[in-house]
Amino acid sequence: MNTPATRDAFEARLRRIGAERYHDLHPFHGLLHGGQCSPDQVRAWVINRYYYQSRIPMKDAAFLSRVEDPALRRTWRSRIEDHDGSDGNEGGIARWLRLASAVGLDPDYVASCAGVLPATRFAVDAYVRFVRERTLLEAVASSLTELFAPKIHAERIEGLLRNYEFADDSSLSYFRKRLTEAPKDVAFGLAWVLDHADTADRQDAAADALIFKTDVLWSQLDALHSAYVAPARIPPGAWRPGEGLALARAS
């Protein structure tokens, strides 16, 4: 039997996965943050990323439904509240729809998920099912892309504010809020994974789960780039520029 890596070495292995595969390396983010996205490309991103946001609380509920330890459930539950809202907190999904309005989209259209790319659905649904079906260790490990999220959110706030008229404190509140939520979640998740990945096999499984999750994120940007960045190939049935606009702008 192989000896497990030390806690520090295993954490370094997880962080290396982010350095090599996290979607901040995808060219679409360079376009978005650098102000090179057209309004329609920003809209396509908002529409497709909404589908991901909308499935995150379902993913976390699937996780909760499999946890026997009340303390773990209680800690994890805050993720659902962060997205769905609670007294005094509108929640991440409502904030995302504020962003949708700010870029000229009808929030009801976005919330309907009508024009979402099939590849976005396949990737996101794969993530929800992964958390439903794999071990709890793999499920928690797959959430650790949040280790790498604060950096991309900070870059995004800065890049969007500098480059796009729609960007202001209200439309970007989703990202601002995640700057404090994600580190709290991931500090817990990382410690839990380091505690529970106590054999070489479990370390491998946790690392593979994190790689899987980076694939889920990367595939979404690939699909977006393929569909909406020249030479654009929009798949049948997916959102086309001009659809789903808020009435004031569509008229």
Added chain:
Amino acid sequence: MNTPATRDAFEARLRRIGAERYHDLHPFHGLLHGGQCSPDQVRAWVINRYYYQSRIPMKDAAFLSRVEDPALRRTWRSRIEDHDGSDGNEGGIARWLRLASAVGLDPDYVASCAGVLPATRFAVDAYVRFVRERTLLEAVASSLTELFAPKIHAERIEGLLRNYEFADDSSLSYFRKRLTEAPKDVAFGLAWVLDHADTADRQDAAADALIFKTDVLWSQLDALHSAYVAPARIPPGAWRPGEGLALARAS
């Protein structure tokens, strides 16, 4: 309650879905059949399409596992035999690996599914799960893309033979065999769907299932095009030209 369409009108609706959304309309097929794919682009297609082939018998077994009628199981079972082989028939998967060898790939590498694009996995896995979870009517309806397959297979045989050195009777035997297998399967599947989609709601569900399946196929070609056709963006971990070659060619 809405009146269902007539049998003929409903069949026409299903065929229109193919005319509008089947992946023969995807630009990658134009490149492939027209001889404009490089050897590495053909290899990428063979590697990724293998993953789809490899999951089809699992999809059909998932279907069988839910069917209570022995006659339906007996008819459907031939699909698994067609792919996995039986006495005197090597089966479609072995034939596909013959194609892999013909284009210079190590068939063991292809069978390992190591370099498959994540987006291919997400789409194909979504199909297997669809058949595992939805109604039998939706499961059968999702197989009806075979209505449109003989045309693409005939074009493919003709286009590959004309344009590529690797193409001969042995390497293309998969497609030749499907020319007779698919029509047998789909004649049964179509009649079954027309018989069982006996309300407007069921007709809608069957049509949606067929649309879902066209999305599964289209997404695979989109991922391939995005990864391997210029400007190529190969995702982290996916096959890169030069990997997985048969020894004779790699040396």
